[in-house]
Amino acid sequence: MERGQTVAMTQSARARWAALSRGVVSNESFPGSDLTSVVAGAMVFEHVDLSRADLRLATMRAFFKMCSFAGANLRGANLRGATFAGCDLTGADLRDADLRDARFSYVNTGSDNGRTNLTGVRFEGADLAGASFDRVIGYVALNDEGA
Template sequence: MTADVTTPEELIAAVRAGEPVRDPLLDECDLRDTDLAGLDLRGGSLAGADLRGTRLDRARISGTTLAGADLREADLTDAVLTGADLSGARFAGAILGDTRFDGCRMIGTSLRGMRGLAASFVLNDCNLQIADLGNLGLRGLRIAGCDLTEADLSGADLRAVGFERCRLRGTVLRAARLEQADLRSCDLGEITPDTPHALRGAVVSPSQAGAICEALGLTVLE
């Protein structure tokens, strides 16, 4: 059975009954500190919703618009978000242990200050253009197929992160730690004389190293 809901109260009732929720229209609704653990949400819109402190652990959210939603201090432990629009959403203080983001639109999303990251935290095929990931501890994680164009990763701990097929064009890496971060399959964008300092400690491919040397005015001979 799939529940069609139009009010926060109906959404809460559906979750308590263990029913999937399809295509709700709950833009800017107030769900602060609500227990929505195990939510199965398919489509619909909660754009601009107030989800501060909300329990969303074990939630399954697919194709839903959560643009501009306030998820500060929310608990998304073991949640899986697939194809969701999280543009401009805020996650400061949110618990994202073992959370998975697959194919999500996260343009301008603020992940700064999120908590509880575990080794199975996943960012896969997400659009994170101009997103704020500053000062995050992402050490040893795998980030695959993500567009981090002009995203802010300043001060982040990126040691041993496996970046696979990511776009890092104009990405802010000021004071980030990149020791053993694997960038070999990534699009690094324009290589400038500042690039070696920004990528200090990272693992790059021979072609990337050649481009960096060229930007420094060096000639590499085989």
């Protein structure tokens, strides 16, 4: 892809993001988009593809249901109080993210595909105070000694 195409695609993704209204956002696709510093307040995202998106420093205190954040860069993002239900966070970078009171859980689909996948997620420096992990896969909790 040429540079001009990348810039046009990024502007298009940012314009589409800016046009999202409060409420429910379903079946949108932003793979690989530059969405640094975007804001999403009290919204519900269902089946939204944010795989490989650059969401550094984003503020997203939303409810995410069956969304893909696979390979996404969420470094330094404010995700305080966000809920990830049945989401794919495989390989996502959550270093230095504010995840206080965030919930990582599952959607009861009758199979493992309804569980939030945290395989390979990077949590270094993330604030996980009050975060809960309910029936997720790929996450190994640290013991009290941090080992």
